[in-house]
Amino acid sequence: MNATSRFPRWIAVTTGLLLCSTAFILAYAQRPESRRGGASVVDEPYVGIVTSSGPQDDLYSIESSGVTTQPVRVAAEKFLEGLTEQQRERTVFPVDDNEWRKWDNRHRSPRQGVGFDEMTDEQRSLALNMLGQSLSAKGLKKTQDIMKLNGTLAELANNFDEYGEWLYWITIMGKPSETEPWGWQLDGHHLVINYFVLGDQVVMSPVFMGSEPIEAKQGKFQGTIVMQDEQDKGLKLIQMFSNDQRSEAILMDRKDGNNNLTEAYKDNMVLDYAGIVGSKLDDGQKESLLRLIEEYVGNMRKDHASVRMSEVKQHLDETYFAWIGGTTEQSVYYYRVHSPVILIEFDHQRRVAPFRTSEPTRDHIHSVVRTPNGNDYGKDLLRQHYHSHTH
Incomplete structure (x- = not known):
């Protein structure tokens, strides 16, 4: 309708x-x-x-939050260092680029950046560490569980081309910095996080979180x-x-x-x-x-x-x-x-x-x-x- x-x-x-x-x-x-x-x-x-x-x-002003963002910056730098030169070229955008606004929570959408599906185990570890330094333990678990349930959906639909645990992409906006603005974006089906950093201030939005199904009753991720x-x-x-x-x-x-x-x-x-x-x-x-x-x-x-x-x-x-x-x-x-x-x-x-x-x-x-x-x-x-x- x-x-x-x-x-x-x-x-x-x-x-x-x-x-x-x-x-x-x-x-x-x-x-x-x-x-x-x-x-x-x-x-x-x-x-x-x-x-x-x-x-x-x-409503908003540039002022010290008193909370360090150094762990996020260091993790982002290590993530970028772990990419190949070709991967970095398509992953990094200017901080004011419209790429921020091209996210899409649907499964059929062109994505930019580097996908988890193409990352090595070490690159995935670095990517997840960047997320882990940015999110709470609960937020990271929820993020990974949504990714897993996208894998469950692939099993249920028997469609591993459009759905899957690793069909999520990361872009970096700007250069990770102590003083200059920068950020990162995670983009994929039922999971989008926009994370902006300026000094020790953070704006985490828009954030989209959802799932279909919301529970894995069978398969690889049963119980999620x-x-x-x-x-x-x-x-x-x-x-x-x-x-x-x-x-x-x-x-x-x-x-x-x-x-x-x-x-x-x-x-x-x-x-x-x-x-x-x-x-x-x-x-x-x-x-x-x-x-x-x-x-x-x-x-x-x-x-x-x-x-x-x-x-x-x-x-x-x-x-x-x-x-x-x-x-x-x-x-x-x-x-x-x-x-x-x-x-x-x-x-x-x-x-x-x-x-x-x-x-x-x-x-x-x-x-x-x-x-x-x-x-x-x-x-x-x-x-x-x-x-x-x-x-």
Whole structure:
């Protein structure tokens, strides 16, 4: 079902729901038939995800976080040293290159950089060490488990050309440096991480994490499972709400189709706030909301995650929580957390491979984390850096 055929469903919603979900309707109307309308979208001037009021200024600044990024830099340097000259030539891009914006969470997409599938064992070890120095232990495990489940999907679909544990690519943007901006990107099916570094500051977004299936019930990676905490903590929060709070938070009580709005090629989405605002939550509900956000932010290395969470807490009363779908232990649903400084989407999707389904299922999950108001890929920090330094 395409965006146009969804639109009448929204019109049928009650007036109150229409008012709180205007942004949702407009966003769907803007959604292209194929996000791979690629180059033209990526070449548009970057604005970032903003509300219809426009960008909110002065949210981000270049300042010391007090957390060293040296281990990440050293690991990236060693990774690059371990590549052949030919591999390095197609792996390194300028720090302000549009290559950042060409990521795609789908399996059929041209990729740049060096793929894990072509790496030697030593090169893979160096690549994983770079990820390990950037991410928390939980974040690294989740990353590797998503890669493994892409291998499980290859087994289920009997298609090892389009799916597989090692069909993921790394690019380096800029030159790893103590003072100059640089970063890295991991790009592949159901797993995309953009990691920007400036001095001791880190911006890790956009991040896409998901899987189909979410659990390997047989095969090489039997027992691997992902995205359960993201799923369960969202459900726990909505179940804590009173009836009046639910009436504000729930945009639609039936989930029909795929609802994520800010996946690939959606860097300039205009998306208004919807749902219930944090200032209307009690202390226990606010704590549950923070734990939910921390589940995503906590994929970063611990100390940098703490810095990021301090940003989030400053805007907690301005943070909106929106929901689509049921609220039982068996329900499928979508939720969104949206504040001036963080945007999180979680979505139960239809099955795609190897057997398509018409209804969403808990066995196919997508999640996206963004930094609204112009700082995905560290763009706002990069802009400020260029403003104060000659390049």
